[in-house]
Amino acid sequence: MEIKIVKQIxxxxxxxxxxxxxxxxxxxxxxxxxxxxPGAGKTSLITxxxxxxxxxxxxxxxxxxxxxxxxxxxxxxxxxxVVQLQTDGACHIxxxxxxxxLSYFNLDEIDVLFVENIGNLVCPAEFNIGEDxxxxxxxxxxxxxxxxxxxxxxxxxxxxxxxxxDMLPYFEFDDARVERNVLDLNGKAKVFRVSTKTGEGAASFxxxxxxxxxxxxxx
Amino acid sequence: xxxxxxxxxxxxxxxxxxxxxxxxxILEIRLKIxxxxxxxxxxxxxxxxxxxxxxxxxGARLSVEKIPITIHCNRCGYDGEIPKRKIHCPExxxxxxxxxxxxxxxxxxxxxx
Numbered sequence: 568m569e570i571k572i573v574k575q576i577x578x579x580x581x582x583x584x585x586x587x588x589x590x591x592x593x594x595x596x597x598x599x600x601x602x603x604x605p606g607a608g609k610t611s612l613i614t615x616x617x618x619x620x621x622x623x624x625x626x627x628x629x630x631x632x633x634x635x636x637x638x639x640x641x642x643x644x645x646x647x648x649v650v651q652l653q654t655d656g657a658c659h660i661x662x663x664x665x666x667x668x669l670s671y672f673n674l675d676e677i678d679v680l681f682v683e684n685i686g687n688l689v690c691p692a693e694f695n696i697g698e699d700x701x702x703x704x705x706x707x708x709x710x711x712x713x714x715x716x717x718x719x720x721x722x723x724x725x726x727x728x729x730x731x732x733d734m735l736p737y738f739e740f741d742d743a744r745v746e747r748n749v750l751d752l753n754g755k756a757k758v759f760r761v762s763t764k765t766g767e768g769a770a771s772f773x774x775x776x777x778x779x780x781x782x783x784x785x786x
Numbered sequence: 787x788x789x790x791x792x793x794x795x796x797x798x799x800x801x802x803x804x805x806x807x808x809x810x811x812i813l814e815i816r817l818k819i820x821x822x823x824x825x826x827x828x829x830x831x832x833x834x835x836x837x838x839x840x841x842x843x844x845g846a847r848l849s850v851e852k853i854p855i856t857i858h859c860n861r862c863g864y865d866g867e868i869p870k871r872k873i874h875c876p877e878x879x880x881x882x883x884x885x886x887x888x889x890x891x892x893x894x895x896x897x898x899x
Contacts, residue, residue, distance in 0.1 A: 570896045572803045575818075576795040577891055659788050690788040693823065715871075719822060722873055751872045754881020 580694055583662035587669070587697025594674040597783040598665075598682065599776075600696055602720060603704030604713075605686030608730040610638045611763040612704060613681050619773045624678040624780060629668050631660045631685050636684060648672060659690035662697055679780050688717040699783050700725040702776075707734045711741045714748040720751040725779075726759060728772060731781055733762040792891070793833040796848070799893045801841050809898035812846040816897075820853045820890040821870055857889030 575581060591598050601609050610630075617626055627648040630639040639651035650671045654665055665682065672680070682698070684691040703724035705713055708731060714721045721727060723734050729742055746758045757775060761768035796815060804812050831848050838844045854867045859875035860882040868876055875883055 568807070568809070568898050570803060570807050570809070570898055572799065572895060574799040574803070575890075578799075579795070605838045629848055657788070657791070661791075693788065718870065722822065729792060750881075751874065754874055756882055 571631045580662050583666055584695040584697045587662055587666050591697060595784045596674055596677050597679045597780045600682050600684060600698035600701045600721045600764065602684045602691045602701060604688055604709055607704040607706040609683050609704055609761050610641060610781065612728060612730065613683060614641065614645065615763050615769055616773060617645055620777060623777060625676055627672050627680045628676045628683045629680065631683055631686060654685060658685055658687050659694050660684055660696055661694050665696045678784050687711060688720050692720040692723055700779060702726045702728060704728045706731040707738050711745050714745055716766050718752055721749050724756055726757045729760045730763055730765060731763050732760040789829045789833050790809050793830055793837045794866050795796055796834065796893060797838055797841060797843055800896055801843055804808060804842060804867060804896055807898065809878040810842065812843040812898050814847045814897035816894045817850050818853055818890050818892055818894045819850050822888040823891050824835050853887050856886045857883040858886055859883050
């Protein structure tokens, strides 16, 4: 006997993702999902954004890691509200975890909430977490073939940050190829060349980000 | 690791539905998976074989129908299929497109006895 069911496998995640997005719209909080490999510079990018935007917006951070809380400690030292989310082995963050973590923040006093996703180019892209935008980071030492190898992450991102751009002379990394491949997958993506170490390129990225955040939270 | 979450999702979708229909055993679970979703069916079957132990889905075969990526172009009105590598309108080149299919991941039907 055949039974027709037509049931989304990740339906629970999509449902909760929508609830998170609705709550954050009501509270006028912009949720930003930051994704990239381990070591690409996710935490450094977030701390750099905090330094540049902390006088403009009230910022909070959810730090996702498989184990430990090194990154959360780094943010906490800056005096920014931060919650560590330990996935205990899982390769991604689900909307349910974000929904739970939101209760640790006073959302009336937050304008923008960054989620640092698990370092991984594959799984996090599959799970919406109620975000307003996605930022993908690819660092020069990782190689210029990653967009072709991990298309979903780059097809769904709003911005691609090519980080460690100051390392370009030392690696076989064709940044034009990366940009071309991202735009082929995702014509709406904005591409930025940044070094979180030297600060190169960060100002134009943060200006773009600031406009996007302001558009979301404006009264 | 998220293949395990997905496998558990498949079992959660299929088993209660089969039981509701009075089935004793699930023989086959038919999935529809969009070309843009990054899950390998081969991995899923392996995880499934373990995760389904002791349920009426134990031993079931997973079959997969791939769903192509289709778009609607907001600029020129093109409707149709596009390749995975170039998510643009093939007619006018616009990126102002709406993804109509390609990210699905669902259980379509079951074969039970």
